[in-house]
Amino acid sequence: MLRRKQKLDWPVIEAALSSVVFRFPDARPLTTTTHSVALALARDHSLQFYDALIVAAALEAGCDTLFSEDLQHGRTLSGLTIVNPFL
Numbered sequence: 001m002l003r004r005k006q007k008l009d010w011p012v013i014e015a016a017l018s019s020v021v022f023r024f025p026d027a028r029p030l031t032t033t034t035h036s037v038a039l040a041l042a043r044d045h046s047l048q049f050y051d052a053l054i055v056a057a058a059l060e061a062g063c064d065t066l067f068s069e070d071l072q073h074g075r076t077l078s079g080l081t082i083v084n085p086f087l
Contacts, residue, residue, distance in 0.1 A: 028057070028060065030053070034060055035053070035056075041056055059080055063080060064080060065080070065083055068082055
């Protein structure tokens, strides 16, 4: 996306990635398990797959709160509570 839509050069993209890795050294990869959980969440709770993937990653990381303006405020999914920080 950064290359095609934003038309950024490779060194700028590499610097951006380095910055993210530096700021978030404990970032977790999306695994096949994460995708399987997301698929079940999307199917069972009528979520868009991308939103379900975010929820699945939060659950996998052991979060109990997910801040999102796109999901339904106050909704609980498998023990994860959605909070809209802008309300």
